[in-house]
Amino acid sequence: MTFSIQAMARAAKTASVQLANTDTLTKNKVLFEIAENLRTNVPPIIEANQLDLAAARENGLSDAMIDRLMIDANRIENIAQAVEHIASLADPVGMITNNDVRPNGLKIAKQRIPLGVIAMVYESRPNVTIDAAVLCFKAGNSVVLRGGKEALNSNKALAQCIHQALENNGLAKDVVSLVPDPDREIMNEMLTLSESIDLVIPRGGEGLIRFVTKNSQIPVIQHFKGVCHLYVDKHADLNKALPILLNGKVQRPGVCNSLETLVVHQDVAEKFLPMAATEFAKSGVKVHACQQSIGYFANADEATDLDYDAEYLALEIAVKVVKNFEQAVEHIQRFSSGHTEVIVSQDISATQEFVRRINSAVVMVNASSRFSDGGELGLGAEIGISTSKLHAYGPMGLESLTTEKFVVTGNGQIRG
């Protein structure tokens, strides 16, 4: 029998109706069993992963790719603990907000419900199979997982741990489905199934996200890139600015909430840039500097618009000196990717104005951009970071995987 993505999506939809009405205790029981199944299945998971790794080496994948693909006992334990953490989070489903009574006595409330079916499209990291599935599950959604072909054996072994736990608790396996054939044609067909699938979340490189957005007839949550700015204001406390700069650029340069551009007010440039230059040299940060700042850095090259547009994801940074606050805001508005921007300033008017005028998903005052993360912002866990404004903007937790319905209670009212 040939595989039908349409049948898989339809089955996921049917299963989502049952799941939407499954209580939190049952969902948590399933989550704890998934964690347990991961622990007891370490040998078969690693065995499956070895098949993927062998193929990856044969196909000449890069060391970085192979590292992303690799799972060992330690990584499995981390995944299991993440699942238990999600079990501990509050369930958004059923939450009631906005209670109101209308003049005619109608009671109006809004209540959180699951979205229905979520399709995850991702690349080589097999841990996404578990992470994404359990987040969608906790929020009451069915999920269709379409991972990369390099990780298919690993993903199957991981999905097995989920299916066991679902069946053991009387839930349909279709609540979590793994697309067994990573053919592009099948993905293209999946992206048209708007009757069955409510949301697509692509996780991976910009190419993947653009492809999904262009071809999807289903709403897509986009996270293109994080070109995060740090603006060091005229009234900045430079002893706060320096650690915030280094934490943002150096601590973990390969992630989307790391800094890519430093914007400095000209009044503090002379004092701050040498401090920055010393630290950059120590940490091996390559600098792309504007004309006004290039003299402060050894081995800097001149920054072009391409640099200000770049998400380096590496020990590289663009530097721009501005004449005034206004120019800083303009530069950020022009080059921002809508992810995270930081101001360091002691001046309350400047920080208020910055917060008012910068409409990135996360706007920070005197704190490191590295806090722009679902866990750090108190969402408990994160399914992704949206840089498009519809539905969710910024780090997305469980609540972003739900929507609200209106519940109206009357006593026989009719409209006049």
Place this chain on the structure above:
Amino acid sequence: MTFSIQAMARAAKTASVQLANTDTLTKNKVLFEIAENLRTNVPPIIEANQLDLAAARENGLSDAMIDRLMIDANRIENIAQAVEHIASLADPVGMITNNDVRPNGLKIAKQRIPLGVIAMVYESRPNVTIDAAVLCFKAGNSVVLRGGKEALNSNKALAQCIHQALENNGLAKDVVSLVPDPDREIMNEMLTLSESIDLVIPRGGEGLIRFVTKNSQIPVIQHFKGVCHLYVDKHADLNKALPILLNGKVQRPGVCNSLETLVVHQDVAEKFLPMAATEFAKSGVKVHACQQSIGYFANADEATDLDYDAEYLALEIAVKVVKNFEQAVEHIQRFSSGHTEVIVSQDISATQEFVRRINSAVVMVNASSRFSDGGELGLGAEIGISTSKLHAYGPMGLESLTTEKFVVTGNGQIRG
């Protein structure tokens, strides 16, 4: 010079940055001036409308279409009053929610901001030009209006009233743009401009909405149809059920929150269906009935799945008798369009179970489906009703035209 939709959308984006920081007082002043301009420009607006009406008659448009297209002094006054009403509504922009302090002392809040640029795609009603523009404007968004070609002269005259008020208050005209050429190619190009346009809202028939959804690379708010159900439970107060049924079907059958299907529990069918039949006969409602109910109605035909799927928007109704509550839920889940469903019952367990299991945008207990409307639910005004779950679900007010950013305030914190 040829018209460029790309240039128009880009200018709208630029103008949206200024508008996002325009305070509520200024926005309200503009709104009151728009209302005033509408009143003082009644003659030129009617003159422009006459051109559209003449062309419509020449092209043989139906009377219903011509009525939708027509504006007179009375309709202009109604539009002006609607604008003043929107001025009176609370401004969602700037609203702060979810204040939280993290263990490391970071203060986390969420703050409402405009979406940016909204494209409205609509058909022949010229009043949408003002309604949509002022709602988007009050929520701080630029809007690109793409109305039907039949209404182009009327739309230009109406847009003129807006532009005057914008310029008079130092705001860019690009805040509200009217596409001067309703060519399909131009609309297709517009639907790809995801760099400039944040949201597309189509208003019109199902064909238009499906076309926009299929071709848009920008998020779309969809409102396909309203197949609203009334379920009269075994424990219904039939003296409430009857007026709710009639109000839902007869008061204004041409709107999306009117009832299309009556589902009746078999234990009350014998008593309730004759009551319904008498009233249907009085009001001239045509009935499509299931086998069990067809005997109660004179001139009913037998209902098929097509009937249960139909949005009649007319004095027609489908009727279905069910054996039990479960069957009622199953019928509704199968045929629901996700708009509005009503239960009439005195039994608290039944109403709770109905609210829990029916995940339509609006779920009602003992009240008419006709209340499923932004104004009636307390949203103040309505830009549309979403039957897709992403971003907004159900009647959409001003808040649905905004999103939230995270505002994080620290005192030098960095991530460990």
